[in-house]
Amino acid sequence: MTYDLSMSHQSPTTKMQAVETTTTLKSVTSSRLVRTLVAGSFAALLAGCATDAPQDTWQPKGSNARMINDLDWVVFSIAGVVGVVVFSVLAFALWKYRDRGQPIPEQTHGKPALEIGLTILPALILVGIAIPTVGTIMDLAETNDTECIVNVTGQQWWWEIDYPVQDGCGGIEEPIVTSGQMVIEAGTKVLVRGTSRDVIHSWWIPSLNGKRDMVPGRIHTVRLEADEPGIFAGQCTEFCGLSHANMRMEVIAMNSTDFAIWKANQVQDYVAPVAGSLAAEGESTFISQCSRCHQVDGLTDSNDELIISRPDQNVWSGAAPNLTNFMTRNTFAGASWDLLSKECRPGVWDASPSTIGAAYLDGVTDSCLNEVELREWLRNAPAKKPMYTDPESLEATNGLVRGMPYLALSEDQIDQLVAYLLERK
Amino acid sequence: MFTTGSKLLIGSSVFALVAAVVYGVTQNEALGIVGLVSAACALAFLAGVNVWAGDSNLSALDTAAVATSEASDDPPGASIWPMVFAVGAAAVLVGLVSQQSVFTIGLVILLAAGAQWAVQAWAESASTDSTTNAAVRGRLANPLEYPLLGAFAVGGIAYALSRIMLWLSKTNTIIAFVVLATIIACIAFIFAARPSLKRGAIGGVLTVGAVAIVAGGVAAGVDGQRYIHVYETIAADAALVCNSPEEFEVDEGASQTVSTKAGTYTISLTAAGTLEFDVPGPVAEGSDAISLRRSNPNNIVFRNDSGEARRLTLDFGPAPEDEASAAAEEGYGADESHGADESHGDKSDRNLTCTSLVEDGGAQLITVKFAEPSFAYADDAEAYRFYVPGTDAEIDVVVP
Numbered sequence: 145m146t147y148d149l150s151m152s153h154q155s156p157t158t159k160m161q162a163v164e165t166t167t168t169l170k171s172v173t174s175s176r177l178v179r180t181l182v183a184g185s186f187a188a189l190l191a192g193c194a195t196d197a198p199q200d201t202w203q204p205k206g207s208n209a210r211m212i213n214d215l216d217w218v219v220f221s222i223a224g225v226v227g228v229v230v231f232s233v234l235a236f237a238l239w240k241y242r243d244r245g246q247p248i249p250e251q252t253h254g255k256p257a258l259e260i261g262l263t264i265l266p267a268l269i270l271v272g273i274a275i276p277t278v279g280t281i282m283d284l285a286e287t288n289d290t291e292c293i294v295n296v297t298g299q300q301w302w303w304e305i306d307y308p309v310q311d312g313c314g315g316i317e318e319p320i321v322t323s324g325q326m327v328i329e330a331g332t333k334v335l336v337r338g339t340s341r342d343v344i345h346s347w348w349i350p351s352l353n354g355k356r357d358m359v360p361g362r363i364h365t366v367r368l369e370a371d372e373p374g375i376f377a378g379q380c381t382e383f384c385g386l387s388h389a390n391m392r393m394e395v396i397a398m399n400s401t402d403f404a405i406w407k408a409n410q411v412q413d414y415v416a417p418v419a420g421s422l423a424a425e426g427e428s429t430f431i432s433q434c435s436r437c438h439q440v441d442g443l444t445d446s447n448d449e450l451i452i453s454r455p456d457q458n459v460w461s462g463a464a465p466n467l468t469n470f471m472t473r474n475t476f477a478g479a480s481w482d483l484l485s486k487e488c489r490p491g492v493w494d495a496s497p498s499t500i501g502a503a504y505l506d507g508v509t510d511s512c513l514n515e516v517e518l519r520e521w522l523r524n525a526p527a528k529k530p531m532y533t534d535p536e537s538l539e540a541t542n543g544l545v546r547g548m549p550y551l552a553l554s555e556d557q558i559d560q561l562v563a564y565l566l567e568r569k
Numbered sequence: 570m571f572t573t574g575s576k577l578l579i580g581s582s583v584f585a586l587v588a589a590v591v592y593g594v595t596q597n598e599a600l601g602i603v604g605l606v607s608a609a610c611a612l613a614f615l616a617g618v619n620v621w622a623g624d625s626n627l628s629a630l631d632t633a634a635v636a637t638s639e640a641s642d643d644p645p646g647a648s649i650w651p652m653v654f655a656v657g658a659a660a661v662l663v664g665l666v667s668q669q670s671v672f673t674i675g676l677v678i679l680l681a682a683g684a685q686w687a688v689q690a691w692a693e694s695a696s697t698d699s700t701t702n703a704a705v706r707g708r709l710a711n712p713l714e715y716p717l718l719g720a721f722a723v724g725g726i727a728y729a730l731s732r733i734m735l736w737l738s739k740t741n742t743i744i745a746f747v748v749l750a751t752i753i754a755c756i757a758f759i760f761a762a763r764p765s766l767k768r769g770a771i772g773g774v775l776t777v778g779a780v781a782i783v784a785g786g787v788a789a790g791v792d793g794q795r796y797i798h799v800y801e802t803i804a805a806d807a808a809l810v811c812n813s814p815e816e817f818e819v820d821e822g823a824s825q826t827v828s829t830k831a832g833t834y835t836i837s838l839t840a841a842g843t844l845e846f847d848v849p850g851p852v853a854e855g856s857d858a859i860s861l862r863r864s865n866p867n868n869i870v871f872r873n874d875s876g877e878a879r880r881l882t883l884d885f886g887p888a889p890e891d892e893a894s895a896a897a898e899e900g901y902g903a904d905e906s907h908g909a910d911e912s913h914g915d916k917s918d919r920n921l922t923c924t925s926l927v928e929d930g931g932a933q934l935i936t937v938k939f940a941e942p943s944f945a946y947a948d949d950a951e952a953y954r955f956y957v958p959g960t961d962a963e964i965d966v967v968v969p
């Protein structure tokens with residue numbers, strides 16, 4: 145283009161050369177651009193091919209996620225056809241009518257038939273997309289076919305999961321409280337009833353259903369159903385502060401026999417460690433150091449009085465994970481770290497649908513404990529997971545921590561606590 | 570004839586002379602006098618040269634050139650901003666050692682004056698013509714000044730109106746504002762009907778109105794607001810109120826409707842006199858007890874269909890001995906001081922919270938928070954139970 149200015153008073157030959165130079169320049173830049181584009185889109189394509197992608201929205205593992213997935217295909221296909229048509233026409237017009245120095249064509253205006261047609265056509269397409277979309281939204285909001293109710297409560301930065309007393313879930317007579325991992329029966333229509341204790345969190349198990357924001361003071365419902373036994377990973381998807389990225393969760397689906405075993409185990413009476421054992425020392429350390437925040441159901445003090453934790457007096461959200469059956473779960477601290485060692489993990493996580501329930505029910509045994517990371521947690525939790533626990537900076541929360549604070553435990557105390565926790569199953 | 574430069578030099582030389590005299594009288598020392606007198610002479614000489622030659626390399630005799638030289642440009646106009654800036658700076662310093670509000674105001678003044686000063690100085694160097702410079706200044710500063718000043722004006726008027734409203738009684742406020750709105754509408758009609766009206770007239774009317782409102786606001790603000798009755802809260806007397814179906818002061822004028830329709834629990838008192846609960850999700854949960862979360866503000870709508878005015882009461886367990894633990898166990902909204910002991914002898918030994926009286930067909934929201942699980946009160950039949958005083962209706966609460 146810049147040549148044009150000087151061309152007017154140049155001889156025809158120089159003009160020719162000038163034009164040539166421009167074309168070569170153009171083709172150099174455009175071929176480089178094309179190469180970059182091709183490489184870029186290829187890389188993007190490859191990035192979509194991760195094999196180990198447990199949170200892939202395109203791999204539904206239950207009826208609700210499948211409804212979303214089916215709708216996705218309809219919408220994306222229609223959008224794809226529209227996209228291809230629009231871009232082809234555009235490309236054709238750009239190429240056919242590119243500037244070759246020809247005079248500007250006659251400018252016309254107003255073609256009612258075309259304009260009305262081009263308004264009605266997209267409207268029809270949108271209506272066509274809206275019908276299945278609204279239908280899916282309604283189906284996903286259905287709650288009357290519920291067979292089991294599970295409460296989830298988000299707080300910085302973990303999910304509490306509890307099973308209210310009900311006829312559903314095969315009957316729950318005593319409430320069950322756990323954290324990070326929700327156990328359900330495969331093939332059962334579960335209704336999650338969620339809320340939050342502090343800020344907005346969002347519950348999302350991609351292979352089972354879409355996201356649902358959990359707003360403090362409100363109760364939100366979301367359906368879950370797993371086709372087959374398995375472990376389904378999820379993630380808090382509403383930015384909720386410092387450790388948002390470490391606020392994960394899993395749903396474990398098992399067959400009805402295994403689920404019944406799990407339920408029965410969760411409400412079993414507390415069994416105190418054998419007197420004189422390391423775990424027994426752990427129990428008293430736990431009472432002095434931990435039970436002000438963490439509830440262990442059935443734990444009693446020296447006067448045989450039940451010990452009731454008061455996380456509301458220690459933690460900003462008012463809650464800390466219930467550790468009664470800690471070793472029946474296999475991840476901890478917002479499902480962000482494994483309780484199972486590297487060697488034992490695949491035995492549960494990669495188990496087939498027919499064996500996964502039993503494998504999960506084995507819980508975390510002495511030999512399978514991921515002791516290193518659990519010890520790191522007890523040694524200095526905020527160093528492992530960023531949390532607001534620095535005593536210097538708790539003015540905004542009246543001295544209450546958000547997360548688990550550093551407790552200055554000795555290595556001996558940690559030994560005792562690990563031994564004690566190992567028996568919580 | 571005296572250029573800026575010559576004035577400076579003449580002044581300096583006179584100053585040096587005066588200094589020499591003062592020095593001579595007070596110090597009695599020769600060297601200083603010699604220096605100062607020499608300086609005076611040198612400056613006087615320079616002044617002479619300057620007067621003769623003009624400020625630039627021009628001959629003072631060349632009048633045409635002198636008239637167009639830079640030195641003959643209009644000097645910058647007087648500016649108030651340096652002074653305001655100084656006031657701001659002083660306020661900042663005073664504020665640092667006294668009060669934060671003074672500091673903040675000072676900082677705002679400092680920034681505003683600084684900005685104005687900078688814009689003015691910049692505009693004054695735009696050209697040699699002061700009208701052009703003023704226009705340049707306006708173009709840069711007005712888009713910021715007008716909205717800010719407008720916001721201040723609107724804020725001031727709104728604040729004045731609020732003072733007037735708070736000063737008038739509830740009924741008079743309504744009357745006054747109906748009248749005011751009518752007047753404004755009439756004036757607007759007149760303006761609209763007569764587009765030929767002079768701008769000055771419109772501006773005048775608006776100014777008079779604004780001044781009247783601000784003046785009214787100042788007067789009302791000085792006189793103080795009307796008496797507003799402070800109602801007791803339930804917490805002040807929970808033990809008495811929550812156990813009774815009677816009406817108390819707290820129940821007067823209590824809201825009977827709830828705007829929340831979804832996303833909460835509902836407990837209804839039916840015509841049959843029983844308590845039933847409804848939760849988001851399926852209704853038939855198969856339990857006589859309502860499960861509520863621990864350590865979580867549970868919002869519950871109480872709906873009364875019983876035909877009589879009723880309240881919903883929650884028993885949290887035995888009343889704690891010390892006030893400190895009581896505060897921790899109270900429901901939300903029950904945060905007023907504890908007056909139960911002094912005002913009434915009828916002190917219950919239970920820790921209660923409740924709604925105010927809800928008329929038949931009405932609804933009210935109650936927010937309850939349980940610090941402890943219900944098994945902590947397993948052997949207390951009264952604890953963790955909703956009931957309706959004056960009836961047998963009750964439901965248990967399970968808190969995991």
Ligand SMILES: [Cu+2]
Nearest residue numbers: 345380384391
């Ligand atoms: Cu979150």
